Amino acid sequence: MSAWQAFLRKHWMQRSWPAGKAFAWLVSLFGLAFAAQIFWLAGDQRQVLESSARLLNSTVPSTLEQFRLARNIEQLRLDGERVFSGRTPVARQQALFIVSLLSSHPAMLADRRTAALASEVETFLVQAAREGMSEQRYAEWDTLSNRLSLLADDFSIEGANLATDDLQLMATIMLHSQFKLALVLALVAVFLGGFLFLIHRHLIRPLQKMDKALNELRSGSALTPFSRASMAEIRAVEGAIGQLRDVMHENQKARQELHVLATTDSLTGMFNRRHFLALAEEEIKRAHRYARPICVGMADLDHFKDINDRYGHAVGDRVLQSISDLFGHTLRQSDWVSRYGGEEFAFMFTETTIEEAHRLAERLRQRTADNWIDLGDGSGLQMTLSLGLAEASKGSLEAALGRADAALYTAKKQGRNRVVIAGEATATPRKAVHESSDDLDLPVDER
Amino acid sequence: MAAPLSARMCFPAGSSGVCGRLGALCCAALVCAGSAVGLELRVAIARAPVLETPANTQAAPKPTALLADFNFALAREICRRLTAKCVYTYQPFAEIIPAIEDKRIELGFGNHLRTKAREAQVAFSGPLWYSSSRLLSTPAVAERFARQSASEVTLDTLRDVRVAVVSASQQHAYLRSVADTQRLQVLDLATARECIEALNAEQADFVLMYGLGAYLELDATLQPTPVFIGPGIIDHELGGSVHIVLARDDDALRRRVDLALDDMRRDGSYPRLWRRHFPVDLY
Numbered sequence: 001m002s003a004w005q006a007f008l009r010k011h012w013m014q015r016s017w018p019a020g021k022a023f024a025w026l027v028s029l030f031g032l033a034f035a036a037q038i039f040w041l042a043g044d045q046r047q048v049l050e051s052s053a054r055l056l057n058s059t060v061p062s063t064l065e066q067f068r069l070a071r072n073i074e075q076l077r078l079d080g081e082r083v084f085s086g087r088t089p090v091a092r093q094q095a096l097f098i099v100s101l102l103s104s105h106p107a108m109l110a111d112r113r114t115a116a117l118a119s120e121v122e123t124f125l126v127q128a129a130r131e132g133m134s135e136q137r138y139a140e141w142d143t144l145s146n147r148l149s150l151l152a153d154d155f156s157i158e159g160a161n162l163a164t165d166d167l168q169l170m171a172t173i174m175l176h177s178q179f180k181l182a183l184v185l186a187l188v189a190v191f192l193g194g195f196l197f198l199i200h201r202h203l204i205r206p207l208q209k210m211d212k213a214l215n216e217l218r219s220g221s222a223l224t225p226f227s228r229a230s231m232a233e234i235r236a237v238e239g240a241i242g243q244l245r246d247v248m249h250e251n252q253k254a255r256q257e258l259h260v261l262a263t264t265d266s267l268t269g270m271f272n273r274r275h276f277l278a279l280a281e282e283e284i285k286r287a288h289r290y291a292r293p294i295c296v297g298m299a300d301l302d303h304f305k306d307i308n309d310r311y312g313h314a315v316g317d318r319v320l321q322s323i324s325d326l327f328g329h330t331l332r333q334s335d336w337v338s339r340y341g342g343e344e345f346a347f348m349f350t351e352t353t354i355e356e357a358h359r360l361a362e363r364l365r366q367r368t369a370d371n372w373i374d375l376g377d378g379s380g381l382q383m384t385l386s387l388g389l390a391e392a393s394k395g396s397l398e399a400a401l402g403r404a405d406a407a408l409y410t411a412k413k414q415g416r417n418r419v420v421i422a423g424e425a426t427a428t429p430r431k432a433v434h435e436s437s438d439d440l441d442l443p444v445d446e447r
Numbered sequence: 448m449a450a451p452l453s454a455r456m457c458f459p460a461g462s463s464g465v466c467g468r469l470g471a472l473c474c475a476a477l478v479c480a481g482s483a484v485g486l487e488l489r490v491a492i493a494r495a496p497v498l499e500t501p502a503n504t505q506a507a508p509k510p511t512a513l514l515a516d517f518n519f520a521l522a523r524e525i526c527r528r529l530t531a532k533c534v535y536t537y538q539p540f541a542e543i544i545p546a547i548e549d550k551r552i553e554l555g556f557g558n559h560l561r562t563k564a565r566e567a568q569v570a571f572s573g574p575l576w577y578s579s580s581r582l583l584s585t586p587a588v589a590e591r592f593a594r595q596s597a598s599e600v601t602l603d604t605l606r607d608v609r610v611a612v613v614s615a616s617q618q619h620a621y622l623r624s625v626a627d628t629q630r631l632q633v634l635d636l637a638t639a640r641e642c643i644e645a646l647n648a649e650q651a652d653f654v655l656m657y658g659l660g661a662y663l664e665l666d667a668t669l670q671p672t673p674v675f676i677g678p679g680i681i682d683h684e685l686g687g688s689v690h691i692v693l694a695r696d697d698d699a700l701r702r703r704v705d706l707a708l709d710d711m712r713r714d715g716s717y718p719r720l721w722r723r724h725f726p727v728d729l730y
Contacts, residue, residue: 072727072728090667093672094667097662097665098726098727100581100658100662102727103678103679104658104675104678105577106577106578106579106681106686106687107577109679109686110681126674126675130586
């Protein structure tokens with residue numbers, strides 16, 4: 001890119017122009033150009049008017065005077081002929097009087113050529129009348145007569161030329177005006193075309209892009225980035241749309257965070273009790289509608305109060321987090337678990353029979369027992385888990401959870417670290433559960 | 448003048464209500480009609496040598512009265528175009544300008560050349576026609592002076608001669624101004640006819656007068672016939688445009704007269720009027 005192109009891009013193309021100012025500049029430019037053209041045309045019009053006035057006030061009277069003078073010269077010639085050809089002396093004398101009168105006409109005297117020739121004619125004719133006519137004199141008169149005719153023709157032609165010159169000048173001016181008018185119309189067309197182009201490029205097209213961007217915002221799809229607009233106002237609106245997009249994005253994020261806060265337990269990341277109950281209620285309804293198997297469970301960490309008392313709540317929290325991680329790795333994606341309260345957890349096993357739930361719970365119990373919880377200072381501890389399971393395919397969620405809780409109570413009562421199914425008297429033997437764990441629908445990495 | 452007359456007719460003293468509103472309307476209409484012809488003008492025409500009062504007939508004038516007849520016809524046409532009621536009188540040429548100055552007449556048709564001295568006295572219409580002055584003499588006198596003079600006899604070369612002019616004319620004013628230096632005896636006469644008669648009667652050696660006037664006064668049947676001496680003269684304000692004269696302070700009338708003249712030129716009535724009286728075009 002050459003230096004001037006870089007300069008142009010920096011100082012002109014990337015510069016934003018307020019629409020009103022840009023419009024005012026364009027209108028001013030157009031107005032100036034148009035006014036200049038109008039003044040240009042007005043000059044021609046003034047010239048035409050001046051030429052018309054000159055033609056009317058000066059040229060036409062001058063032309064008429066020239067024609068009149070030519071006519072008087074011609075009459076001088078005719079009366080000169082009558083001096084020679086008059087039938088009577090009185091007629092010839094009368095003709096001579098007229099010759100004298102014409103030769104003393106101020107218009108004749110005003111022109112040097114005419115005055116000289118008229119005086120010569122008068123003198124010649126007076127002399128001829130006094131001294132008598134002869135063939136020689138008539139031959140001389142013939143020469144004078146021809147000169148008078150030529151002079152009359154000259155004045156006629158000069159008179160005609162006077163008007164012709166002015167009319168030709170006016171015709172030339174009018175022709176120029178015609179070209180100038182065409183130029184003015186071309187200028188108007190160019191400016192109008194330029195206006196339409198600029199309006200389309202800098203106003204209509206950015207508006208179309210903004211409309212598209214707003215539609216994208218409405219639909220939630222990714223926003224197409226704006227090209228840099230030239231109009232400051234358009235840039236401002238594009239900036240506002242970008243800000244709106246950012247705000248909407250932040251709001252979405254905040255809404256999601258609020259949802260997480262409202263539905264999960266902040267310590268363990270599990271569903272909280274309220275959200276779990278709402279989901280479980282819907283799931284049980286669905287299972288009842290389609291007669292699908294479903295189970296619920298209640299679990300409680302054994303002797304967790306002693307951990308808190310012995311190691312403090314921080315360790316207690318660490319234990320809960322570790323257990324939460326363990327649950328996440330052990331349970332299937334379709335299984336739901338929530339921190340039901342303190343060290344107590346609630347489960348829902350969808351599309352799962354009580355036998356399958358039992359095997360899953362037993363595996364969970366076993367892994368909990370095998371889980372070494374690192375306390376960070378080189379020491380660690382192991383926890384056990386007691387679980388109560390209940391069939392939820394019939395009856396309400398509350399009733400099923402109540403039965404699971406009763407089973408959990410039974411497990412606790414029977415010595416903890418065991419799984420008890422509601423309605424069954426004894427806990428499932430731990431070994432048997434271990435042996436059948438391969439049949440469960442476990443995560444791939446846990447099998 | 449017509450308006451007061453109408454007012455008196457409708458509202459005689461002590462008879463209020465006699466005409467009533469209808470009468471008032473009639474009077475108003477009469478006043479309006481009267482104002483259309485309300486302009487009254489006294490017009491003076493340079494005195495013709497034969498006629499003592501203006502000829503109102505269509506009879507062909509005598510050649511010597513052609514100029515006065517032309518002026519009278521022109522004055523009538525202008526009055527008609529001004530919708531003016533005109534009263535015409537013939538007056539000697541010398542009395543026309545004083546009469547204008549004294550407000551005894553409004554328009555003067557005396558074939559007046561426009562000169563600086565006259566511009567101080569009267570106003571002028573647009574030009575009527577163009578004139579030059581010429582010297583006239585009898586052939587015998589012309590021949591005698593031609594023999595005496597080495598060059599052509601002109602106004603400037605005249606010495607120790609009697610020259611007849613129309614009184615108060617520009618020719619008269621000029622001759623008076625050079626009479627002493629050129630040792631001229633100036634005979635001021637009332638009319639061009641009298642000047643020619645003085646020439647024929649050998650009371651004057653030369654006559655200085657405007658060309659058209661000389662042409663009209665010359666009689667081709669007379670023997671010997673007076674002849675023109677020297678070229679036409681337009682210097683010393685002895686030639687130029689001829690005008691109607693009118694009061695200097697009556698600019699409105701001057702404008703109206705000029706408009707009437709322009710109209711006559713445009714519609715061709717002025718050239719026709721001229722051609723009806725004169726054989727050559729001098730306008």
